Amino acid sequence: MYLKEVYMKNFKSFGKQTIVVKLSQGLTVVSGPNGSGKSNISDALLFVVGGQRTKKLRADNYAGLIFDGGKKGKGAKSAEVKLIFSNDDRKINVDSDLVEFTKKIKQKGKGPADVKTYYYINGRSSSRGEFHNIFSVARLSSDGYNVVQQGTVNDIADSTPKQRRGILDDMA
Amino acid sequence: MYLKEVYMKNFKSFGKQTIVVKLSQGLTVVSGPNGSGKSNISDALLFVVGGQRTKKLRADNYAGLIFDGGKKGKGAKSAEVKLIFSNDDRKINVDSDLVEFTKKIKQKGKGPADVKTYYYINGRSSSRGEFHNIFSVARLSSDGYNVVQQGTVNDIADSTPKQRRGILDDMA
Amino acid sequence: KKEKLMEVFENIDLNFKEIYPKICRNGEGYLHLENKDEPFEGGLIIRARPPGKKMRDIRYLSGGEKSQVAIAFILALQRYDPSPFYVLDEVDQNLDMVNSEVIAKMIKKNSASAQFIMISLHKIIMNFADHLYACYIKDGISRMVAIQNIQDIPSYDEDEKDNE
Amino acid sequence: KKEKLMEVFENIDLNFKEIYPKICRNGEGYLHLENKDEPFEGGLIIRARPPGKKMRDIRYLSGGEKSQVAIAFILALQRYDPSPFYVLDEVDQNLDMVNSEVIAKMIKKNSASAQFIMISLHKIIMNFADHLYACYIKDGISRMVAIQNIQDIPSYDEDEKDNE
Numbered sequence: 001m002y003l004k005e006v007y008m009k010n011f012k013s014f015g016k017q018t019i020v021v022k023l024s025q026g027l028t029v030v031s032g033p034n035g036s037g038k039s040n041i042s043d044a045l046l047f048v049v050g051g052q053r054t055k056k057l058r059a060d061n062y063a064g065l066i067f068d069g070g071k072k073g074k075g076a077k078s079a080e081v082k083l084i085f086s087n088d089d090r091k092i093n094v095d096s097d098l099v100e101f102t103k104k105i106k107q108k109g110k111g112p113a114d115v116k117t118y119y120y121i122n123g124r125s126s127s128r129g130e131f132h133n134i135f136s137v138a139r140l141s142s143d144g145y146n147v148v149q150q151g152t153v154n155d156i157a158d159s160t161p162k163q164r165r166g167i168l169d170d171m172a
Numbered sequence: 173m174y175l176k177e178v179y180m181k182n183f184k185s186f187g188k189q190t191i192v193v194k195l196s197q198g199l200t201v202v203s204g205p206n207g208s209g210k211s212n213i214s215d216a217l218l219f220v221v222g223g224q225r226t227k228k229l230r231a232d233n234y235a236g237l238i239f240d241g242g243k244k245g246k247g248a249k250s251a252e253v254k255l256i257f258s259n260d261d262r263k264i265n266v267d268s269d270l271v272e273f274t275k276k277i278k279q280k281g282k283g284p285a286d287v288k289t290y291y292y293i294n295g296r297s298s299s300r301g302e303f304h305n306i307f308s309v310a311r312l313s314s315d316g317y318n319v320v321q322q323g324t325v326n327d328i329a330d331s332t333p334k335q336r337r338g339i340l341d342d343m344a
Numbered sequence: 345k346k347e348k349l350m351e352v353f354e355n356i357d358l359n360f361k362e363i364y365p366k367i368c369r370n371g372e373g374y375l376h377l378e379n380k381d382e383p384f385e386g387g388l389i390i391r392a393r394p395p396g397k398k399m400r401d402i403r404y405l406s407g408g409e410k411s412q413v414a415i416a417f418i419l420a421l422q423r424y425d426p427s428p429f430y431v432l433d434e435v436d437q438n439l440d441m442v443n444s445e446v447i448a449k450m451i452k453k454n455s456a457s458a459q460f461i462m463i464s465l466h467k468i469i470m471n472f473a474d475h476l477y478a479c480y481i482k483d484g485i486s487r488m489v490a491i492q493n494i495q496d497i498p499s500y501d502e503d504e505k506d507n508e
Numbered sequence: 509k510k511e512k513l514m515e516v517f518e519n520i521d522l523n524f525k526e527i528y529p530k531i532c533r534n535g536e537g538y539l540h541l542e543n544k545d546e547p548f549e550g551g552l553i554i555r556a557r558p559p560g561k562k563m564r565d566i567r568y569l570s571g572g573e574k575s576q577v578a579i580a581f582i583l584a585l586q587r588y589d590p591s592p593f594y595v596l597d598e599v600d601q602n603l604d605m606v607n608s609e610v611i612a613k614m615i616k617k618n619s620a621s622a623q624f625i626m627i628s629l630h631k632i633i634m635n636f637a638d639h640l641y642a643c644y645i646k647d648g649i650s651r652m653v654a655i656q657n658i659q660d661i662p663s664y665d666e667d668e669k670d671n672e
């Protein structure tokens with residue numbers, strides 16, 4: 001089981017033209033200038049496998065995750081991230097060789113909180129709870145330290161002894 | 173007026189053999205591997221022109237600033253930093269073309285707090301108060317942001333609005 | 345609750361003692377609970393001895409040395425609770441080229457048994473990649489391009505000029 | 509007290525508005541007091557628009573973009589309260605090579621009227637130095653060597669091996 005493809009459309013700095021990132025097993029390195037969107041890719045992964053906390057995604061609320069139009073354009077109304085896993089070994093508790101997890105957010109009204117969230121597995125409608133269960137069984141959820149966001153190394157290096165013990169508490 | 177030479181002896185990772193750094197006006201760049209002692213040079217400058225706060229010098233107390241002997245050796249008993257300024261324009265309120273500021277710490281007893289501090293200007297005995305007055309008049313003291321320690325940029329980037337206003341309060 | 349914390353602590357300390365010497369090439373380090381009897385009353389201390397130096401608390405190490413300790417601690421946590429895929433976003437930020445290379449080699453080795461995505465500005469890390477992507481941005485819209493040959497990495501100079 | 513703070517704020521905001529666009533090459537930014545009437549009741553907001561993007565609070569910028577804003581803020585403070593000598597310790601840590609070079613050029617220019625000491629791991633910064641020093645350590649003892657020619661910088665590989 002591994003992450004095979006990532007699709008991003010109108011998610012943060014990724015615009016309306018869907019961006020497809022093909023991955024394989026082993027080590028993939030992403031580089032690029034400051035502000036080019038590297039950490040937004042990690043946010044896209046967290047958006048699907050992580051919990052609800054938008055603070056970790058560097059946005060005030062889900063509306064802040066929708067592409068704002070960039071230099072010239074108007075902001076989009078919805079954003080979508082799709083993760084496709086190769087699942088030959090059935091480590092993901094879904095009976096198909098490829099499993100597609102899609103999370104979509106749509107702005108319904110004017111307010112930043114008027115955003116509706118949609119979850120899909122292989123095209124059929126799902127829920128946050130089902131996503132969470134499947135990801136924790138497959139050990140894909142981000143509760144541990146498998147997604148190390150930018151700045152985490154500095155945070156740990158400068159943390160207090162109590163904060164560090166708190167990390168062990170979470171693991172326990 | 174500019175900083176012409178820095179002498180360090182038994183100060184942090186600089187050992188008993190006095191290290192002399194000759195400087196000139198313009199831009200001096202210091203590079204080197206992790207842990208080689210670059211930031212300790214900035215600490216040596218702060219030790220002389222800065223206030224008493226050892227926390228800024230990354231040590232528990234003054235005893236922690238004395239060379240600990242490194243891999244094989246025994247710790248030293250005293251540490252010394254000397255700054256020599258070129259003072260043709262007499263911006264420093266001392267009547268000599270070169271002004272030598274020397275700060276020395278000596279371990280008197282076993283306890284970490286049993287350290288005595290000595291101040292010298294051009295070889296004659298001085299005091300913390302005299303150092304402080306001369307440095308603030310010459311605008312050399314580190315109360316502003318003229319010594320930007322490692323990590324300060326990250327600290328400001330991640331600071332809260334109240335902390336940032338606090339920086340303006342200090343300037344006022 | 346307390347037994348569980350002690351079990352976690354012992355495992356992660358063991359992992360840390362194995363991983364840190366590899367990251368700093370020959371030093372040693374360990375984790376220590378301030379209050380072993382009542383662990384929830386105290387914190388977790390990390391002490392390390394970079395090669396050629398005396399043992400110190402993480403607070404008194406250099407910026408890069410602290411990063412090495414923090415990375416070893418993160419990898420020790422990951423080993424205790426393994427996952428099939430990992431993302432590491434600029435963990436090598438404070439490291440010089442030699443130490444960045446050590447981390448890249450280690451992650452490359454770990455990538456034999458799990459999928460790793462590393463984000464980095466250091467070219468030295470790219471040498472170890474099985475797949476390389478360059479991210480760039482134009483008019484506020486991000487794009488990604490797969491790089492076949494590391495020489496092809498669009499030097500940020502061209503990219504940046506394009507930006508304006 | 510309040511008048512003094514407002515005077516400081518106005519000056520530093522003016523400096524920031526001038527310096528930030530030079531650092532990020534064509535963006536804009538400003539400082540803003542949360543509570544202008546009672547400044548001590550509120551904080552200081554920093555907003556910035558990197559080139560090609562929309563205006564945002566510093567919190568939502570990328571790591572490197574945040575560093576650029578922070579550096580501009582520090583230089584704005586320095587301009588308000590000038591000193592004859594400055595030390596900048598790895599301020600370019602989060603920056604890519606293009607942005608590091610922009611900072612180096614700016615500091616080089618400023619070094620015509622004040623003495624600057626910059627500590628950096630990025631080779632691109634060294635090109636701008638009037639004087640270059642390499643720091644290295646053996647058996648826990650630091651030494652310094654003046655470098656005449658940037659090619660002479662002992663590649664950290666040799667240094668490091670020596671360390672053991």
Ligand SMILES: Nc1ncnc2c1ncn2[C@@H]1O[C@H](COP(=O)(O)OP(=O)(O)OP(=O)(O)O)[C@@H](O)[C@H]1O
Nearest residue numbers: 012034035036037038039040066067068570571572
């Ligand atoms: N909803 C959004 N719409 C458009 N752009 C956004 C949105 N949210 C964030 N951004 C922009 O995305 C950019 C951040 O990109 P990101 O943090 O991924 O950069 P990076 O490549 O990691 O850079 P660095 O090397 O500096 O860490 C910022 O400029 C930010 O303003």
Ligand SMILES: Nc1ncnc2c1ncn2[C@@H]1O[C@H](COP(=O)(O)OP(=O)(O)OP(=O)(O)O)[C@@H](O)[C@H]1O
Nearest residue numbers: 184206207208209210211212238239240406407408
């Ligand atoms: N009293 C002391 N005696 C000996 N060594 C000391 C003393 N105090 C600190 N050190 C050591 O000095 C080293 C720190 O050096 P410094 O912080 O200057 O490194 P640096 O060159 O800035 O590295 P980096 O690039 O990682 O920031 C540390 O390894 C620290 O343990």
Ligand SMILES: [Mg+2]
Nearest residue numbers: 039150570571
């Ligand atoms: Mg980033």
Ligand SMILES: [Mg+2]
Nearest residue numbers: 211322406407
């Ligand atoms: Mg340093």
